Amino acid sequence: MSTATLSPSAPLTLTSGAVSELKKLKEQQEISDDFGLRVGVEGGGCAGMNYILGFDQKKEGDSEYDIDGIRVFMNKAHGLYLAGMEIDFKSGLDARGFTFNNPNASSTCGCGSSFSA
Numbered sequence: 001m002s003t004a005t006l007s008p009s010a011p012l013t014l015t016s017g018a019v020s021e022l023k024k025l026k027e028q029q030e031i032s033d034d035f036g037l038r039v040g041v042e043g044g045g046c047a048g049m050n051y052i053l054g055f056d057q058k059k060e061g062d063s064e065y066d067i068d069g070i071r072v073f074m075n076k077a078h079g080l081y082l083a084g085m086e087i088d089f090k091s092g093l094d095a096r097g098f099t100f101n102n103p104n105a106s107s108t109c110g111c112g113s114s115f116s117a
Contacts, residue, residue, distance in 0.1 A: 010065035010072060011083040012039060018098065019068045021089040031055050036064065036071030039087070040078045049081065051100050080104075 014022070022037060038056035041049045058064060058073050065072040074082065086101040 010067050011074075011079050012067075012072075012085040012087065014067045014070060014072075015086065015088040016068075017089040017091070018087045019070055021091075021098075022070055026055065029055075036073045038073045039082060040075050041081045053087070053098055 025031075026035075035055045035057055038052055038054055040052035042052055044050045056073060059075075061075055061077070062073045063076050063079070065074070081104055082102070084103045088099045088101065090096060090099055
């Protein structure tokens with residue numbers, strides 16, 4: 001088994017609430033250690049681009065980061081759109097789920113899951 005090459009510092013951050021929820025999800029779904037959290041973007045959504053967030057295996061062209069014990073995979077080309085982004089987990093009465101605070105977004109949609117840059 002080869003050792004993972006970690007990039008020096010992640011271009012995005014996970015809040016303690018997001019880290020806690022991700023670790024809980026990984027344990028509940030019995031996701032193996034060769035999977036990490038994929039963060040990225042794809043075309044679509046009402047504002048032009050959707051966020052990608054889910055457990056996945058590392059692919060060619062990915063950068064790998066360790067954020068508070070969470071393996072994070074990101075396609076190198078997505079760094080332009082995700083640099084400086086903060087991912088949080090809300091569990092309040094008004095909202096529940098992962099939220100994206102992206103300083104690169106020139107506009108976001110009402111649901112917060114898509115943006116334009």
